[in-house]
Amino acid sequence: MPKRVKATEAPNVPAITCPELLGQLIKAKRTGMKLKLRDCAALCGVGVNTLSRLERGNPNTTLAAAFSVLQGLGIQLTVESDSSAEEWV
Template sequence: MSEPRSYSRGTNVAARLLGEQVRVARRERRWSEADLAERIGVSRATLQKIEKGDPSVTLGIAFEACTILGIPLLGADDTDAQALHSRHIADRLALLPKRIRRPRPVSDEF
Protein backbone atom coordinates (compact mmCIF):
# COMPACT_ATOMS: atom_id res chain seq x y z
CA MET A 1 0.00 0.00 0.00
CA SER A 2 1.36 3.42 -0.92
CA GLU A 3 1.86 6.25 1.55
CA PRO A 4 -0.60 9.13 1.46
CA ARG A 5 0.70 12.10 -0.52
CA SER A 6 1.63 15.20 1.42
CA TYR A 7 0.70 18.66 0.14
CA SER A 8 2.23 22.05 0.75
CA ARG A 9 0.68 24.46 3.22
CA GLY A 10 -0.47 26.72 0.38
CA THR A 11 -2.25 23.85 -1.35
CA ASN A 12 -3.98 22.80 1.86
CA VAL A 13 -5.11 26.37 2.60
CA ALA A 14 -6.46 26.84 -0.95
CA ALA A 15 -8.31 23.50 -0.87
CA ARG A 16 -9.81 24.33 2.52
CA LEU A 17 -10.93 27.77 1.30
CA LEU A 18 -12.52 26.27 -1.81
CA GLY A 19 -14.27 23.67 0.35
CA GLU A 20 -15.63 26.35 2.66
CA GLN A 21 -16.97 28.29 -0.33
CA VAL A 22 -18.69 25.16 -1.62
CA ARG A 23 -20.25 24.45 1.78
CA VAL A 24 -21.51 28.04 2.17
CA ALA A 25 -22.96 28.17 -1.35
CA ARG A 26 -24.67 24.79 -0.89
CA ARG A 27 -26.23 25.86 2.40
CA GLU A 28 -27.33 29.21 0.96
CA ARG A 29 -29.24 27.27 -1.69
CA ARG A 30 -30.62 24.98 1.03
CA TRP A 31 -29.35 21.89 -0.77
CA SER A 32 -28.47 18.77 1.17
CA GLU A 33 -25.12 17.07 0.65
CA ALA A 34 -26.96 14.31 -1.19
CA ASP A 35 -28.65 16.85 -3.52
CA LEU A 36 -25.39 18.49 -4.56
CA ALA A 37 -23.52 15.19 -4.82
CA GLU A 38 -26.19 13.91 -7.20
CA ARG A 39 -25.97 17.07 -9.33
CA ILE A 40 -22.19 16.73 -9.54
CA GLY A 41 -22.39 12.99 -10.17
CA VAL A 42 -20.31 11.88 -7.21
CA SER A 43 -20.90 10.13 -3.90
CA ARG A 44 -21.83 12.05 -0.78
CA ALA A 45 -18.47 11.02 0.72
CA THR A 46 -16.63 12.71 -2.18
CA LEU A 47 -18.64 15.90 -1.65
CA GLN A 48 -17.73 15.78 2.03
CA LYS A 49 -14.06 15.57 1.03
CA ILE A 50 -14.47 18.66 -1.17
CA GLU A 51 -16.14 20.59 1.65
CA LYS A 52 -13.43 19.54 4.13
CA GLY A 53 -10.75 20.78 1.73
CA ASP A 54 -9.21 17.42 0.94
CA PRO A 55 -6.66 18.18 -1.82
CA SER A 56 -6.80 14.59 -3.11
CA VAL A 57 -10.18 15.23 -4.77
CA THR A 58 -9.71 15.67 -8.51
CA LEU A 59 -9.64 19.20 -9.81
CA GLY A 60 -12.42 18.55 -12.32
CA ILE A 61 -14.84 17.38 -9.64
CA ALA A 62 -14.07 20.33 -7.36
CA PHE A 63 -14.47 22.76 -10.28
CA GLU A 64 -17.74 21.10 -11.28
CA ALA A 65 -19.08 21.69 -7.76
CA CYS A 66 -18.07 25.34 -8.00
CA THR A 67 -19.65 25.75 -11.43
CA ILE A 68 -22.94 24.20 -10.33
CA LEU A 69 -23.01 26.45 -7.27
CA GLY A 70 -22.03 29.59 -9.20
CA ILE A 71 -18.69 30.06 -7.46
CA PRO A 72 -16.45 32.05 -9.84
CA LEU A 73 -13.28 30.27 -10.96
CA LEU A 74 -10.26 32.18 -12.22
CA GLY A 75 -12.32 35.11 -13.45
CA ALA A 76 -14.75 32.85 -15.31
CA ASP A 77 -17.61 35.25 -14.55
CA ASP A 78 -16.00 38.01 -16.65
CA THR A 79 -15.45 36.77 -20.21
CA ASP A 80 -13.47 39.89 -21.23
CA ALA A 81 -11.05 39.47 -18.34
CA GLN A 82 -10.83 35.76 -19.03
CA ALA A 83 -9.98 36.37 -22.70
CA LEU A 84 -7.36 38.96 -21.73
CA HIS A 85 -5.84 36.60 -19.19
CA SER A 86 -5.81 33.79 -21.75
CA ARG A 87 -3.98 36.01 -24.29
CA HIS A 88 -1.49 37.04 -21.62
CA ILE A 89 -0.74 33.38 -20.82
CA ALA A 90 -0.40 32.58 -24.54
CA ASP A 91 2.06 35.48 -24.94
CA ARG A 92 4.14 34.24 -22.01
CA LEU A 93 4.16 30.68 -23.36
CA ALA A 94 5.31 31.94 -26.77
CA LEU A 95 8.45 33.36 -25.13
CA LEU A 96 9.34 30.17 -23.30
CA PRO A 97 11.03 27.13 -24.84
CA LYS A 98 8.66 24.54 -26.27
CA ARG A 99 10.64 21.65 -24.78
CA ILE A 100 12.49 21.47 -21.52
CA ARG A 101 15.43 19.09 -21.51
CA ARG A 102 17.61 18.05 -18.67
CA PRO A 103 21.03 19.61 -18.96
CA ARG A 104 23.77 17.28 -20.10
CA PRO A 105 26.63 16.84 -17.71
CA VAL A 106 29.60 18.89 -18.84
CA SER A 107 32.89 17.08 -19.07
CA ASP A 108 35.77 19.43 -18.42
CA GLU A 109 38.44 16.79 -19.00
CA PHE A 110 40.46 17.56 -22.11
Protein backbone atom coordinates in the same frame (compact mmCIF):
# COMPACT_ATOMS: atom_id res chain seq x y z
CA MET B 1 -39.31 15.98 11.01
CA PRO B 2 -36.34 16.13 8.61
CA LYS B 3 -33.29 18.15 9.56
CA ARG B 4 -33.02 21.59 8.02
CA VAL B 5 -29.88 22.77 6.33
CA LYS B 6 -28.19 25.46 8.40
CA ALA B 7 -26.42 28.11 6.32
CA THR B 8 -22.72 28.58 6.98
CA GLU B 9 -20.69 31.71 6.31
CA ALA B 10 -18.45 32.02 3.28
CA PRO B 11 -14.81 32.75 4.01
CA ASN B 12 -14.15 36.47 4.22
CA VAL B 13 -10.90 36.54 2.27
CA PRO B 14 -9.75 38.34 -0.88
CA ALA B 15 -8.72 35.09 -2.61
CA ILE B 16 -9.16 31.34 -2.30
CA THR B 17 -5.60 30.21 -1.68
CA CYS B 18 -5.91 26.69 -0.29
CA PRO B 19 -8.21 23.63 -0.38
CA GLU B 20 -9.69 24.48 3.03
CA LEU B 21 -10.92 27.89 1.84
CA LEU B 22 -12.35 26.37 -1.34
CA GLY B 23 -14.19 23.83 0.81
CA GLN B 24 -15.61 26.57 3.03
CA LEU B 25 -16.78 28.46 -0.05
CA ILE B 26 -18.46 25.37 -1.50
CA LYS B 27 -20.15 24.50 1.79
CA ALA B 28 -21.38 28.08 2.26
CA LYS B 29 -22.89 28.09 -1.23
CA ARG B 30 -24.53 24.68 -0.75
CA THR B 31 -26.00 25.50 2.63
CA GLY B 32 -27.06 28.95 1.41
CA MET B 33 -29.05 27.14 -1.27
CA LYS B 34 -30.54 24.91 1.48
CA LEU B 35 -29.20 21.78 -0.25
CA LYS B 36 -28.42 18.65 1.70
CA LEU B 37 -25.11 17.00 0.94
CA ARG B 38 -26.64 14.12 -1.01
CA ASP B 39 -28.91 16.41 -3.05
CA CYS B 40 -26.02 18.70 -3.93
CA ALA B 41 -23.81 15.76 -4.88
CA ALA B 42 -26.51 14.48 -7.23
CA LEU B 43 -26.98 17.95 -8.73
CA CYS B 44 -23.24 18.25 -9.36
CA GLY B 45 -22.73 14.71 -10.64
CA VAL B 46 -20.29 13.65 -7.93
CA GLY B 47 -20.47 11.19 -5.06
CA VAL B 48 -21.47 12.23 -1.56
CA ASN B 49 -18.05 11.23 -0.24
CA THR B 50 -16.33 13.34 -2.89
CA LEU B 51 -18.41 16.40 -2.04
CA SER B 52 -17.82 15.85 1.66
CA ARG B 53 -14.04 15.62 1.10
CA LEU B 54 -14.12 18.84 -0.95
CA GLU B 55 -16.01 20.67 1.78
CA ARG B 56 -13.49 19.48 4.38
CA GLY B 57 -10.65 20.84 2.23
CA ASN B 58 -9.10 17.49 1.37
CA PRO B 59 -6.27 18.32 -1.06
CA ASN B 60 -6.46 14.88 -2.73
CA THR B 61 -9.84 15.47 -4.36
CA THR B 62 -9.59 15.57 -8.14
CA LEU B 63 -9.67 18.82 -10.04
CA ALA B 64 -12.40 17.38 -12.27
CA ALA B 65 -14.62 16.78 -9.23
CA ALA B 66 -13.95 20.28 -7.91
CA PHE B 67 -14.93 21.84 -11.23
CA SER B 68 -18.09 19.69 -11.41
CA VAL B 69 -19.14 20.99 -8.01
CA LEU B 70 -18.25 24.59 -8.80
CA GLN B 71 -20.23 24.43 -12.05
CA GLY B 72 -23.17 22.69 -10.40
CA LEU B 73 -23.37 25.38 -7.74
CA GLY B 74 -22.88 28.25 -10.18
CA ILE B 75 -19.51 29.31 -8.80
CA GLN B 76 -17.14 30.79 -11.37
CA LEU B 77 -13.41 31.08 -10.92
CA THR B 78 -11.97 34.29 -12.28
CA VAL B 79 -8.44 35.47 -12.92
CA GLU B 80 -7.42 38.85 -11.70
CA SER B 81 -4.82 40.41 -13.92
CA ASP B 82 -1.64 41.69 -12.33
CA SER B 83 1.85 42.54 -13.52
CA SER B 84 3.33 39.22 -12.34
CA ALA B 85 0.99 37.30 -14.65
CA GLU B 86 2.85 38.68 -17.66
CA GLU B 87 6.02 36.93 -16.47
CA TRP B 88 4.40 33.55 -17.21
CA VAL B 89 3.96 34.24 -20.90
